[in-house]
Amino acid sequence: MGAAMAGVDVKELPKIPEEDMEALMAAVGKGNLAEAAAKAKEALEMVDKIILNIAVTGESGSGKSSFVNTIRDLRDEDDAAAEIGITETTMEPTAYPHPSYSNVIVWDLPGIGTETFKSDTYLKQVGFSRYDFFIIISCTRFKTHDIELAQEIQRQGKQFYFVRSKVDVDLKNERELYDEKGILKQRKAATKRPHQYSESAILNIIRENCISGLKAAEVASSRVFLVSRGDLGKYDFPKLQETLVDELHSHKRLAFLRSLSNVSKETLEKKKQQLQTQIWLKSLASCAVAAVPLPGLSTVCDVAMLMTSLKEYCRDFGLNENALATLARQNNKPIEELKAVIRSPLSEEITKDLVIKLLTKYAAGAVKYSTYLLNVIPVVGAVVSAAVSLPTTYFMLKNFLDDAAADAVRVLEVVMEGDISNSGKQHENTHTP
Ligand SMILES: Nc1nc2c(ncn2[C@@H]2O[C@H](COP(=O)(O)OP(=O)(O)O)[C@@H](O)[C@H]2O)c(=O)[nH]1
Ligand SMILES: [Mg+2]
Incomplete structure (x- = not known):
């Protein structure tokens, strides 16, 4: 669990990054420590209240x-899942909050493309202003109404993303044109297809096919993301996640990032970085709000709040029994195989005692750091205990977060290994006569 703080040279301790410092100073203001902590708490609560509305539309x-x-x-069979294969009969969008992050709401919009479809009235009917961005889905090339809708969204000043669904179906159909050695069976099918079967080449053909239609229509963005239901780690789904995160307004980014499935190392890294930006505020909030002195430690902090933070990190990185069981089931792996690579405690193991144990571990190193803090944040220095508590809490949270993120990367590696061998098996099965 992270590098032990005891014996760390004070020069090696990280400086507070400038933007964290700004947030910290803004919270501290001219007030006293209690006020500063209350402000920090308020700032954190505001972030938790941010709501993200994602619109999913298409034929x-x-x-x-x-x-x-x-x-x-x-999965489609889960209780909270949207119903599949239902023809929409109303113009009412349906809200589906994320099961673990209820502030992220995905809206299933009514189908577009009927005879009477008009992009502007459609957007009015589904409540355009509510949404942060739009996903336009098609399982073929994008049609006129998809394009008209995108153009109207653009005109009204919001972002849209084209998603090409069901690529698993395309790949399966294409594979049938090739023999068991992967050689194209019919010459007349060879116009664009490679002679030797190649999944990436076929995906490129699908992508180019969509893009050329969008370019011809002069749509503002002709990016297309190829996805397949349930295959979150595959095709362009991870790239779509990243793009959405990057293009989202910064105050909504954390809310969205936390809700993202841990399907790529890039997403995990971004999640970690974004969560890191809150640590100073969390530490400050913990040092004065409902803080109690801890026996044997020169630290005062709100242990309950820290417990919540650690449990939240576990949830963000899928480190609890429930999430691991689901992941194991989805990937046909024994849960033990996933647990074997996890080094930090799971959510269920986080107790008050564990928090105190961790704080104790980081306290010695943090004492040295307090001198630095006394100089930069005088208000903290005014309360001697806080000058030690703040860095102690900071290092405890920071190390726990880093460890949880590293665990999630290892779990993902185990899952991805499985993915490669599974897809290999699938190919063999499809082609045994
Ligand atoms: N193979 C495959 N089938 C899919 C995929 N996405 C949707 N489907 C199927 O396509 C049908 C319509 O899907 P649905 O989500 O209900 O479409 P909607 O009418 O746009 O909401 C259902 O039978 C789904 O199971 C996919 O990525 N791969
Ligand atoms: Mg539907």
Whole structure:
């Protein structure tokens, strides 16, 4: 669990990054420590209250409801899942909050593309202003109404993303044109297809096919993300996650990031970095709000609040029994195989005693750090205990977060290993006569 703080040279201790410092100083203001902590707590609570509304739209049958489930990391058969294969009969969008992050709401919009479809009235009917961005799904090339809708969204000043669904179906159909050695069976099918079967080449053909249609229509963005229901780690789903995160307004980014399935190392890294930006505020809030002195430690802090933070980190990185059981089931792996690579405690193991144990571990190193803090944040220095508590708490949270993120990367590696061998097996099965 992280490098032990005891014996760490004070020069090696990280400086507070400038933007964290700004947030910290803003919270401290001219007030006293209690006020500063209350402000920090308020700032953190505001972040928790941020709501993100994602609109999923496209033709009926294109895979909207399936995608709504996929992005919420649910299987179609799960209780909270959107119903699949239902023809929409109303113009009412349906809200599907993320099962673990209820402030992230995915909206299943009514199907577009009927005879009477008009992009502007459609957007009015579904409540355009509510949404942060739009996902337009198609299981074929994008059609006129997809394009008109994108252009209207653009005109009204919001972002849209084209998602091409059901690529698993395309790949399966394409594979049938090739023999068991992967050689194209019919010459006349060879116009664009490679002679030797190649999944990436076929995906590129699908992508180019979509893009050329969008370019011809002069849509503002002709990026297309290829996905398949339930295959979160595959095709362009991880790239879509990253793009959405990058293009989201910064105050909504954390809310969205936390809700993302841990399907790529890039997402995990971004999640960690974004969560890190809150640690100073969390430490400050913990040092004065409901803080109690801890026996044997020159630290005062709100242990209950720290416990909550650690449990939240576990949830963000899928480190609890429930999430691991689901992941194991989805990937046909024994849960023990996933647990074997986890080094930090799971959510269920986080107790008051554990928090105190961790704080004790980081206290010695943090004492040295307090001198630095006394100089930069005089208000903290005014309360001697806080000058030690603040860095102690900071290092405890920071190390726990780093460890949880590293665990999630290792779990992902185990899952991805499985993915490669599984897909290999699938190919063999498909082609045994
Ligand atoms: N193979 C495959 N089938 C899909 C995929 N996405 C959706 N479907 C199927 O396509 C049909 C329509 O999907 P649905 O999500 O109900 O579309 P909606 O009408 O746009 O909400 C259902 O039978 C789904 O199971 C996918 O990625 N792969
Ligand atoms: Mg539907």
